[in-house]
Structures are given as structure tokens and as C-alpha cells.
Amino acid sequence: MPRLSCGPARIVTVLNVGAAFRSAAALGVDAVLVSPRCSDPLYRRSVRVSMGTVFQVPWTRVEEWPAGLHGLQEDGFTVAALALTDDSITLDELVASPPEKLALVLGTEGDGLTRGAVEAADLVVRIPMAGDVDSLNVAAASAVAFWATRV
Numbered sequence: 001m002p003r004l005s006c007g008p009a010r011i012v013t014v015l016n017v018g019a020a021f022r023s024a025a026a027l028g029v030d031a032v033l034v035s036p037r038c039s040d041p042l043y044r045r046s047v048r049v050s051m052g053t054v055f056q057v058p059w060t061r062v063e064e065w066p067a068g069l070h071g072l073q074e075d076g077f078t079v080a081a082l083a084l085t086d087d088s089i090t091l092d093e094l095v096a097s098p099p100e101k102l103a104l105v106l107g108t109e110g111d112g113l114t115r116g117a118v119e120a121a122d123l124v125v126r127i128p129m130a131g132d133v134d135s136l137n138v139a140a141a142s143a144v145a146f147w148a149t150r151v
Helices: 014-026 044-049 068-074 091-096 115-120 138-148
Strands: 003-006 031-034 059-061 078-082 102-105 123-126
Touching: 014 031, 014 044, 014 138, 068 078, 068 102, 068 115, 078 115, 091 123, 091 138, 102 138
Parallel strands: 003 031, 003 102, 031 059, 078 102, 078 123
Antiparallel strands: none
């Protein structure tokens, strides 16, 4: 199953971008798409945190955000936004019936994805949490989602 990582829709620290790229490389993500406001994956600290994987994983910047997600859908990708909404499904439910082509959209911790990005997605997915924790940092969430959806 081809997998893409899209986002984040808002500015993310270069450390989280580097960590997400490292997870993408380690867990077989086919490509990473970054939004216009995402930190530069080629920034020195991002490259260092990624252990150089920003040079291994194909990536590009999506100039139209979130409108660029529609192009993925036209290419047959199911766009899944990782967010907390009333109608979200669990990551386990997504994995139980995986789409042929999947694009995961991740946002920043705190604000998360914009409403427009969530509304442009085909479905909303949440990572089930224990205790009083409602979310993970974007680098950790990307690793969990990439691992769960690996082929």
C-alpha cells in the first residue's frame, strides 16, 4: 500500500519535522508532503534530528493548502487526518480495513490541523489514548501511525 505523510498544516519545530522524517524512513513511508507553513526539512537541525533521512525519503512542499489534498484524492489516495473529532475512527479501525493508497495528514501539537484540512480529508483518525492523555506530540503520533499502517 503506498503511504504518504502530509502536513503539518501549521508551523512545526524543525526538531519534530526531523523526527517525523526519521520515522517515515524507518517505517517505509513512500513520501512526505509538507504544507507551505511547515518548517524546512533541510534546515540544519532538522537534518541532524532526522539522521540524514530527509535525503532518503522523497518529499515535496504542497503549495496549495489544504486544496492540494484534493489532488491526492484524484490520484486514488484516501486522505486520513489525524485529529480529535466526534466522528473520528480509531487507528485500529483504519488498519482493520486499510485503503489501497493512504495519505496521513498530521498537524502540530496544541492547535493540530486546521478545520479546512480536516474537512478536506476523507476520514478522521485518532490514536486511542489511556488515562487523561488526549494526544501525542506530532513526532510521536507520526511514528505510531506509520508503524500501525506499515505493510
